[in-house]
Amino acid sequence: MIGQRRVEEVVGERAQHVFKVLVERYLSDGAPVASKTLATQPGVDVSSATVRNIMVELESRGLVSSPHTSAGRVPTTQGLRFFVDSLLSVQPLDPEGLRKLTDELNPDMSPTELIEAASGLLAEVTRMAGLVTLPRSVQVALRQVEFLPLTANRVLVILVVNEREVQNRVIHTEREYTESELLQAANFINREYGGQTLYRVRLELLESMQADKDRMDVMMQTALDIASKAFDLVDDGGDYVVAGESNLIETPSDSEALRHLFEAFSRKRDILHLLDRCLSSDGIQLFIGDESGYEVLDDYSVVTAPYRVGGQVAGVLGVVGPTRMAYQNVIPIVDVTARILGAALDYDG
Missing domain, CATH: 1.10.10.10 (Winged helix-like DNA-binding domain superfamily/Winged helix DNA-binding domain)
Structure with missing residues (x-):
């Protein structure tokens, strides 16, 4: 091949x-x-x-x-x-479809109503499952992290976010770490990621973990291993609204694969990780089958686009459907919906 x-x-x-x-x-x-x-x-x-x-x-x-x-x-x-x-020859969205999106994503609606409307519209127009992450209106930024050793391969993570908010959590590690190792790991994370939003930290950690570990020193590997577990549990307000899951029942697919996908929609973790990876893209992101890296999506395609508020990426929307989808139609629908949603959320009346 x-x-x-x-x-x-x-x-x-x-x-x-x-x-x-x-x-x-x-x-x-x-x-x-x-x-x-x-x-x-x-x-x-x-x-x-x-x-x-x-x-x-x-x-x-x-x-x-x-x-x-x-x-x-x-x-x-x-x-x-x-x-x-x-x-592929991508078709522009027809005037009637554009008018429908513009009319139903009314800037006078509340952010919550707009997110729900966008998710429903994506599902209705594409006949697939529509996903929209909630806008990150309150950005949670990392100020400092500290790792303290506990017993039985456990580590206490102390996070200071924004100005004074402190979050504590316990993570389980594959081996015990000394106090010195944990101090070095915390210093590395604070130096490399301090001041960044938590979703940006998670995104960069994911990218770093996929890098060639042979080129990292032991301290850096330790820091990334611990931090990936610590930030995987962080609640930074990330969530999404999904609509149209029942549309997928109408498409030819393996019933067991569909059941696992519905479970993933409910758990949200894997889907959120995938959507987080799309936050840094400038436009359409397309994952076909196993390209997403998540087994639960091996039989499906995911088409996403970020939406912006105030010139900054605030979230991601998209659709999940069979790999046999009309890409030439779905891609412009996702792209235009992201632009209209961002403009509606940005509208200050």
Whole structure:
């Protein structure tokens, strides 16, 4: 299987066109597409035999697979990513859809009402599950952290946030740490992250934990290991509103996978972590299948966009739906909804 950046270089223009037609047909019908069917599509001016050869090439590149011996082909996760990044023609939101969003996200509504309305609108318009994080109107900033050793692989975390608010919590670690190790870890966290908002600290910790640990010294590894557990439990006001979960029941999906997704919606933790990762993006973020890094979303796609209040990112909204979604329609809906919601929340009357 080839790397994503090399796909366009090794797949010829004719094969790309045939692949685009295959994906569009699959997204529309939801069924494997046979070579004979592809050969009859407008713009595919080659024989069935040539299409079959192209399918073999695309399969060798990891872009399509055959669920059954003679059932035709479907795009893989890698194939859908290539399609979205290189071949997708995003459609602008039609005037009626834009008017509906503008009318129903009324600036005179309260922030809570706007968030609920946005979530409901995303679900209604896309026929998927709509998610909107609550605006972080009160930013919780880290002032100082202290780690104190307890017994049985436990550490007391003392957080000072904003000006004088103190939060205490106990975390369980994989091994016991000495008082000196904990002091060094706290000094590192205070030096690197002091003054930042807690969601920003969590975001940067997630990124640091994914870095190459071989290039970190022992003190830095210790600090990140402890801090990741400490800040994972912090309540910084992060929450989201979800609507339209029942829409997912209407889409073809594994019942066990759907049950796990509903449980994730209820627990919120994994979904919030994913949405937190989208806070630093400038525009649309798209996770297809296992790209999200969360097993519960392996059978789904997530499309998100940040919304801004006062020129600053205040939250994230998006949809969760099947990987077989109309990306060309969903992407502009999410993008425009984020812009309209931000403008409505920013309106000072």
